[in-house]
Amino acid sequence: MFGFGKTVSVKIDKDLHARVTKVADVAGYATAEEFIQHILEKEMLHFEDTKNDADIRAKLKGLGYIS
Amino acid sequence: MSFLSSLFKPKLGAPLVIVSGLPRSGTSMMMKMLEAGGLPIMTDSIRTADIDNPKGYYEYERVKDLEKEADKSYIKEGRGKVLKVISFLLKDLPDDNAYKIIFMRRDLNEVIASQNKMIKHRGETDESDDRMMIDAYMNHLAAVRILSRKRPNFEMVEIRYDTTVKDPKEAARQVNVFLGGTLNEKAMGEMVDADLYRNKKGATV
Numbered sequence: 001m002f003g004f005g006k007t008v009s010v011k012i013d014k015d016l017h018a019r020v021t022k023v024a025d026v027a028g029y030a031t032a033e034e035f036i037q038h039i040l041e042k043e044m045l046h047f048e049d050t051k052n053d054a055d056i057r058a059k060l061k062g063l064g065y066i067s
Numbered sequence: 068m069s070f071l072s073s074l075f076k077p078k079l080g081a082p083l084v085i086v087s088g089l090p091r092s093g094t095s096m097m098m099k100m101l102e103a104g105g106l107p108i109m110t111d112s113i114r115t116a117d118i119d120n121p122k123g124y125y126e127y128e129r130v131k132d133l134e135k136e137a138d139k140s141y142i143k144e145g146r147g148k149v150l151k152v153i154s155f156l157l158k159d160l161p162d163d164n165a166y167k168i169i170f171m172r173r174d175l176n177e178v179i180a181s182q183n184k185m186i187k188h189r190g191e192t193d194e195s196d197d198r199m200m201i202d203a204y205m206n207h208l209a210a211v212r213i214l215s216r217k218r219p220n221f222e223m224v225e226i227r228y229d230t231t232v233k234d235p236k237e238a239a240r241q242v243n244v245f246l247g248g249t250l251n252e253k254a255m256g257e258m259v260d261a262d263l264y265r266n267k268k269g270a271t272v
Contacts, residue, residue: 047210052203055195056155062191063182064114065090065153067131 074210088171092230098125104250130184173228
């Protein structure tokens with residue numbers, strides 16, 4: 001899952017980590033880290049998805065706030 | 068110490084005060100408050116008052132081209148003044164100025180309801196799905212917060228529209244503290260017109 005890329009450590013709350021580990025196990029992920037990486041990648045798409053921008057741009061044009 | 072000198076930064080000059088947020092989140096109300104508080108406004112008054120903004124828009128038309136226009140040197144003219152820039156265009160502000168951003172927040176259901184009414188009044192067509200737009204706006208707002216932390220020349224405070232209407236004095240105090248404490252808070256608070264809070268959550272759209 002992590003391939004050959006470099007990794008860094010991130011601290012998270014202990015209780016949250018315990019919950020993540022439990023869910024990762026039930027969901028079939030090899031490790032909690034693999035699960036966390038998968039979730040983060042999915043969430044990042046929301047911010048990086050340019051379709052969002054296109055929707056907003058169209059709305060703002062209709063409202064007369066951008067040309 | 069004057070407002071300008073208290074906020075003066077040697078390299079970037081006096082900061083521009085930017086009023087931002089999604090359209091229909093109380094940006095014009097905040098512009099009016101700041102004007103009453105004693106700050107000069109950068110506006111060309113091209114977009115005049117209408118049914119959606121009976122007290123005027125306080126816009127500077129050229130800002131609408133920020134995303135496309137290469138020459139943004141005119142923004143410098145706003146140093147020490149207040150300029151309205153919608154949240155979507157904050158990313159396009161040039162780096163040669165310092166910005167103190169007052170970011171208006173409002174319930175997204177209310178924002179969408181008000182925007183939909185405005186689009187109708189303008190005679191425009193809009194086929195966007197409200198739920199989808201709320202998701203897009205939520206992501207956009209998160210991206211704006213990230214942007215404000217990444218840009219060293221950005222300083223941002225978030226002010227809620229509903230609490231401003233409910234307690235204008237407190238909102239005026241918060242804004243005044245953020246801008247250095249030299250504004251006329253009383254006059255700012257008196258500018259808030261609760262009757263203009265028309266698209267409340269749960270109200271008929």
